[in-house]
Amino acid sequence: AYGIHFDNWFSEESLHKNGSIKKVLDELISKDLAYEKDGALWFRSSKFGDDKDRVVRKKDGSLTYIAADIAYHENKFKRGFDILVDVLGQDHHGYVKRLKATMQALGYNADNLDVILYQLVTLKKGQESIRMSKRAGTFVTLRDVIDTVGKDVARFFYLNRKADAHLEFDLDIALKKTDENPVYYIQYAYVRAGSLLEKAKEDEQLKLFIENINLKESENFLGDAEISVIKKIVAFQDVLNVIVSGYHPHMLAYYSFELAHKFHNYYSNNRIINLQNVDQSKSRLFVTYLVRNCFDICLDLLGLTKPERM
Helix, strand or coil, rough: CCCCCCCCCHHHHEEEECCCCHHHHHHHHHCCEEEEEEEEEEHHHHHHHCCCCEEEEECCCEEEHHHHHHHHHHHHHHHCCCCCCEEEEHHCCCCCHHHHHHHHCCCCHHHEEEEEEEEEEEEEECHHHHHHHHCCCCCCHHHHHHHHHHHHHHHHHHHHCCCCCCCEHHHHHHHHCCCCCHHHHHHHHHHHHHHHHHHHEEEEEEEEHHHHCCCCHHHHHHHHHHHHHHHHHHHHHHHHHHHHHHCCCCCHHHHHHHHHHHHHHHHHCCCCCCCCCCHHHHHHHHHHHHHHHHHHHHHHHCCCCCCCCC
């Protein structure tokens, strides 16, 4: 419902059944990186920068979370992956150093494990925050949010925040079909660009230009306003590079909104189709064509729908 496809679903139970956890704990013991104390098995994580050693097998024989995580990460490295990415809640920040310590203990580069820590989400309706409590059994599921505001809005609102920034999900704004809703604002820019290109085809000269669009016929009529929009589109490549290098998908949401803002302003201040000045119209339609293509990519990457009309 949220539009996420899992290439592979890994069962933690398989690590218990195939002996992977026992094997990795035995390996730590053989390297003197795990030891028995008070009936429990301890990992020497303090040797790798942790503030103290950690229990991997309790006195009653049950395993702690980290025991399975050690085996799982080793399994991924052995399957040929060179970079591992874990997504955890912010309240597990103290766990990161522990995980990296286990990687070093097994002889892997700890820098090859990246952990993204996500902050908590607060739902807001009007001036009221919707209070959730595990103890009281009152909580709102992601399914509830999707059913209320739709997939597009749910995805964008979550993507529009850095992982480590607290998100206040405003249901009132999410339900609006106006420019206040950033999803509506971006999708309307995409629709507007498409509508202009379709309308231009009603004129034979402009139709021929759009069907074989090129810069040569329009470059002499590119003014400061057109250049400004084109520069924003050119910057898209750099934005994508930063996103990839640092796991910052929120930057794509920011960029999409900024491009929408720039295009809406451009449209408001410039007459795109003017049959009294066909050459200038071609330059403005060229810019509109580039904007439409850029939104095409942005919306696909964000996992949002691309409406034809709004």
